[in-house]
Amino acid sequence: AKQENLYATYRTADNTFWENLARESQQEFQRSGTTGKCIEARELIIALPEIYTTFDPQQVLEEFTNKFRQQYGVECVSALHHNKRKTNYHIHLIFSERKLLPEPDIKIATRSVF
Template identity: 55%
Template sequence: MESKLHNVKGRVSYISSPKRQENLYAVFSSVEDSYWELLAEQNQRDFIKSGTDGTCIKARELIIMLPPSLIDFDHELLLKYFTSKFLEKYNVGCCAALHHNKAKTNLHIHLIFSEREIREEVERKIASRNMFYNESGKHVRTKKEILDEDGNVRPGCKLIKKGDVYEINYFQPKKAEFKSNAFLENMKHMMTDAINEIVTDENEKLQVFQKGGPYLATKKIGKNNPKEAEIRTDNYLRQEWNRNVDCLQVLRKQK
């Protein structure tokens, strides 16, 4: 499951805080805390410049569901193992946390990641003339647009003089790959393979069901879901169907 994050600093703090997480086992970060503040600032600035409606996406989050038996592994090593699989392919900052839900029935990893790679050299843009920004941080053409009735710069507005640095970029543009369905499919296969490499119980080994294939995917039961009993019954029937498909596949191979 993937989520778009509009408050990445708050989310990183939330998933990694022992005071706010009842069953937090391990935290791993490939970057310093200040990274997320710089990332949020650049994303917000670029979002304002784009003129796009809606809310700025400052990072993304994956939730990786794990088989119950993996709780017996060293927690720090387990988290680093899965995070390293992601970092081997994607050169972006990330923060991950290993959790259980309150009832300890759902072992999972929260993996927050940037959509941008860090620049090898920081980009500093120099003003070729005086520049003016309104209360929303949007660039306007003339000084009059940021003045009040008395001719003073309004609170929240900004004037940058010619020759001064008006923008600092620490990150590359966002990678379009991260908002594609292909990325999510790739992550499903990558993490499924990573799980299957370390589970010892064959019954816990996973597979990614192909769309249009004979297998049926089960549904996640969210917290306080009023349809929990209905979904559990449906999942049971789906699992029985998948077992029958497995039996048919074995019979076909034997012929």
């Protein structure tokens, strides 16, 4: 019921990336012994000018998200909504602070005594 004004969604990385990010963030959080909540990603809510309601919602979302990804080098998930009065769009942009490496960085300990 809360999604009635959802017009478009888009992601720059597949589900595997987000699942790995969540798992690794949770593991690192537990290892640190910190109390509170683990922050796996950041969210921005961006209001767009009314003129954007005349454009294709999917295209608006993809272009905005891809520009953000290009500018900051981070993976994103985004959704485009109308406000309750349906007069303007806003974007929920969730992004990772960790970067997707082209190849996994596998580390192997070289010591024999710990």
